[in-house]
Amino acid sequence: MTVKRNEPCPCGSGKKYKKCCYLTNNINKKSSGTHALPPFVTCNECGGKAPKNTFEIMDTNGMVGIDLAIGAVCEDCNAPTFAVSGEPNAVQDLMLVLKEEMGGSVGIDAFK
Numbered sequence: 001m002t003v004k005r006n007e008p009c010p011c012g013s014g015k016k017y018k019k020c021c022y023l024t025n026n027i028n029k030k031s032s033g034t035h036a037l038p039p040f041v042t043c044n045e046c047g048g049k050a051p052k053n054t055f056e057i058m059d060t061n062g063m064v065g066i067d068l069a070i071g072a073v074c075e076d077c078n079a080p081t082f083a084v085s086g087e088p089n090a091v092q093d094l095m096l097v098l099k100e101e102m103g104g105s106v107g108i109d110a111f112k
Contacts, residue, residue, distance in 0.1 A: 019056075041072050041083040048076025065090025 003010055009017045040049040050072035058069035065087035074081050082098050084091045 037070075041070060041081060043074035043077060043079060043081045045079040045081065046074060046077040048074045050074045050081050063090070063094065066094055069094065 003017050005017055007017050009015050009019075037052060037055065040051045041055075042048075043050055054073040054075075056071045058071055060066045060069050063069075063086075066084060067086040068084070070083045072081050072083070073079070080102065082095070084094050086094075
């Protein structure tokens with residue numbers, strides 16, 4: 001039986017599956033075991049830390065040149081932030097799309 005991402009987590013935490021055990025259960029399927037997740041990603045806005053428990057692995061199927069994309073929430077400024085790996089041009093293109101979707105706020109100027 002497959003648990004859907006928005007259903008309660010079967011571990012009994014009371015959280016949605018996507019905010020609890022989804023990451024642990026699916027990272028190897030998403031990345032074919034080629035990417036180890038860091039304990040945090042650096043916030044694109046303030047340089048603070050977005051811890052692993054806030055990670056949401058983005059569906060990158062069909063995104064040519066993108067290996068892994070993570071959305072997270074910074075514990076210092078509470079801003080959404082993103083970490084993307086893959087071919088440089090594809091990463092830049094995805095970050096520009098994310099910037100537009102977030103109203104110009106993903107710290108993209110730090111990458112120029």
